Amino acid sequence: xxxxxIRPGELAGVPLGRRPAEPIIEIDHVxxxxxxxxxxxxxxxxxxxxxxxxxxxVSILGPSGCGKSTLLYIxxxxxxxxxxxAKMKGKPITGPGTDRGPVFQEFxxxxxxxxLGNVMYxxxxxxxxxxxxxxxxxxxxxxxxxxxxEKFYPKELSGGMKQRVALAxxxxxxxxVLLMDEPFGALDAHTRTRLQNDLLEIWERDRKTVxxxxxxxxxxxxxxxxxxxxxxxxGRIREVIDIDLPRPRRREELLLDxxxxxxxxxxxxxxxxxxxxxxxx
Amino acid sequence: MKGALKHLSPALACCxxxxxxxxxxxxxxxxxxxxxxxxxxxIPPILTDKExxxxxxxxxxxxxxxxxxxxxxxxxxxxxxxxxxxxxAFFNPLLMLVYPVPKAALMPIIMLWLGxxxxxxxxxxxxxxxxxxxxxxxxxxxxxxxxxxxxxxxxGLSAGERLLRIVLPAALPEILTGCRTxxxxxxxxxxxxxxxxxxxxxxNILFNALDMGQYDTVFAMIIIIGxxxxxxxxxxxxxxxxxxxxxxxxxxxxxxxx
Numbered sequence: 001x002x003x004x005x006i007r008p009g010e011l012a013g014v015p016l017g018r019r020p021a022e023p024i025i026e027i028d029h030v031x032x033x034x035x036x037x038x039x040x041x042x043x044x045x046x047x048x049x050x051x052x053x054x055x056x057x058v059s060i061l062g063p064s065g066c067g068k069s070t071l072l073y074i075x076x077x078x079x080x081x082x083x084x085x086a087k088m089k090g091k092p093i094t095g096p097g098t099d100r101g102p103v104f105q106e107f108x109x110x111x112x113x114x115x116l117g118n119v120m121y122x123x124x125x126x127x128x129x130x131x132x133x134x135x136x137x138x139x140x141x142x143x144x145x146x147x148x149x150e151k152f153y154p155k156e157l158s159g160g161m162k163q164r165v166a167l168a169x170x171x172x173x174x175x176x177v178l179l180m181d182e183p184f185g186a187l188d189a190h191t192r193t194r195l196q197n198d199l200l201e202i203w204e205r206d207r208k209t210v211x212x213x214x215x216x217x218x219x220x221x222x223x224x225x226x227x228x229x230x231x232x233x234x235g236r237i238r239e240v241i242d243i244d245l246p247r248p249r250r251r252e253e254l255l256l257d258x259x260x261x262x263x264x265x266x267x268x269x270x271x272x273x274x275x276x277x278x279x280x281x
Numbered sequence: 282m283k284g285a286l287k288h289l290s291p292a293l294a295c296c297x298x299x300x301x302x303x304x305x306x307x308x309x310x311x312x313x314x315x316x317x318x319x320x321x322x323x324i325p326p327i328l329t330d331k332e333x334x335x336x337x338x339x340x341x342x343x344x345x346x347x348x349x350x351x352x353x354x355x356x357x358x359x360x361x362x363x364x365x366x367x368x369x370a371f372f373n374p375l376l377m378l379v380y381p382v383p384k385a386a387l388m389p390i391i392m393l394w395l396g397x398x399x400x401x402x403x404x405x406x407x408x409x410x411x412x413x414x415x416x417x418x419x420x421x422x423x424x425x426x427x428x429x430x431x432x433x434x435x436x437g438l439s440a441g442e443r444l445l446r447i448v449l450p451a452a453l454p455e456i457l458t459g460c461r462t463x464x465x466x467x468x469x470x471x472x473x474x475x476x477x478x479x480x481x482x483x484x485n486i487l488f489n490a491l492d493m494g495q496y497d498t499v500f501a502m503i504i505i506i507g508x509x510x511x512x513x514x515x516x517x518x519x520x521x522x523x524x525x526x527x528x529x530x531x532x533x534x535x536x537x538x539x
Binding site for chain 1 (some may be wrong): 306330343426428429431434435436437438447450453525527
């Protein structure tokens with residue numbers, strides 16, 4: 001169980017020559033054990049193996065407490081696994097790096113920097129001169145639809161706008177993989193839908209590898225090439241499902257598409273069968 | 282109307298206080314309690330006296346040096362304590378021991394060791410300012426969101442750069458709150474140190490006048506020291522507001538845009 005490699009041609013809509021080939025991320029028998037406050041061992045992740053192909057949009061889906069965010073933090077290099085290894089392009093991950101860009105549910109913007117200052121931060125850190133960094137930042141701010149808000153401080157922005165800035169800030173330093181940790185989890189339903197649409201539109205342009213953590217079945221199916229279903233106590237992979245839907249995807253078309261509906265019903269049924277959603281978190 | 286009242290109210294409060302003082306003093310007819318008018322009249326001679334001005338400026342210089350040294354020492358220490366458990370575990374018990382001790386109570390020992398000159402007085406000011414600044418820097422650094430530091434790490438910032446370029450600015454509002462308390466404490470310890478080590482300074486003028494029974498000068502000095510405190514605090518508050526304008530409540534109304 002666990003790994004379902006994607007064979008070439010399985011991803012509908014991927015143009016020839018841009019077919020995902022090598023795995024960019026390999027997670028090999030990773031386990032994570034925490035000490036709880038009562039000094040007992042809590043197994044957050046148990047023996048996880050997964051590989052993510054370059055250019056794929058992969059969602060990690062599961063109930064709260066299944067360790068899906070922890071798995072993302074291990075790939076980010078923010079947390080070291082208790083056992084097992086995670087590799088990026090064949091090299092073991094030992095810490096954070098500019099090749100893996102996180103986007104957090106909490107936005108984590110620098111509140112003392114304006115929108116422009118936040119987005120320029122990464123390019124400047126990489127040694128780009130300020131004129132170039134500014135040009136790059138303005139381009140990305142336009143891409144996430146925030147032109148005209150460059151001078152605003154994070155505190156002046158709504159949640160949806162903050163997450164747009166966070167996405168632009170991460171894209172600005174050009175990571176090869178985007179690590180998104182329930183990025184739309186703190187937003188209202190309407191904003192969430194808009195950001196999903198916009199993210200997909202941005203992603204479909206350059207097809208960066210994305211690892212996307214969510215607990216929303218619809219969000220996972222709508223966005224992903226592959227959905228990794230996790231169960232909890234302890235956190236394991238219970239199923240990996242390829243989402244064979246054409247791209248570019250448009251919500252209004254998908255909602256009427258029986259294949260889309262089937263994926264959602266099938267995944268929700270699997271979660272219901274395990275009774276996973278009934279457990280207290 | 283309301284705005285005008287808001288600007289006038291401090292002036293009105295001052296006038297009310299002076300009037301009450303004047304009437305109380307006239308009623309009590311006590312030598313050691315001069316009238317407000319007499320005390321105010323005693324201010325210009327002090328401020329035009331070269332000797333007195335040199336004394337007051339010396340006080341302010343010691344205060345500025347003590348305050349600056351305290352910030353240079355306390356902010357880095359507080360930030361380190363906030364981000365490193367080992368540092369916090371080492372310094373916290375020490376600070377808990379020192380915190381409740383009135384710093385002026387250490388003055389006699391410090392005088393014994395370092396004399397009655399500038400060094401002792403500056404050291405007492407330094408001690409008085411340090412603790413609130415360490416405490417607030419510590420609390421500010423502790424509260425910095427982990428994910429903000431992770432974002433910085435992913436951009437390639439080293440641990441030292443993260444402390445300087447993420448923890449410091451993120452904790453700045455809290456640090457400056459500590460500095461503001463520290464500034465008031467600097468003024469208090471400045472005057473007390475000069476009362477104990479009577480050699481020069483604003484506190485010395487006050488106590489000399491008391492010894493000589495010049496009560497209007499005593500009260501005039503109290504007014505001058507108080508005014509200095511108010512001015513310093515106002516200047517500091519202006520700087521503080523400008524430095525942390527990004528966290529001020531006027532920005533608390535997010536735009537409605539998804």
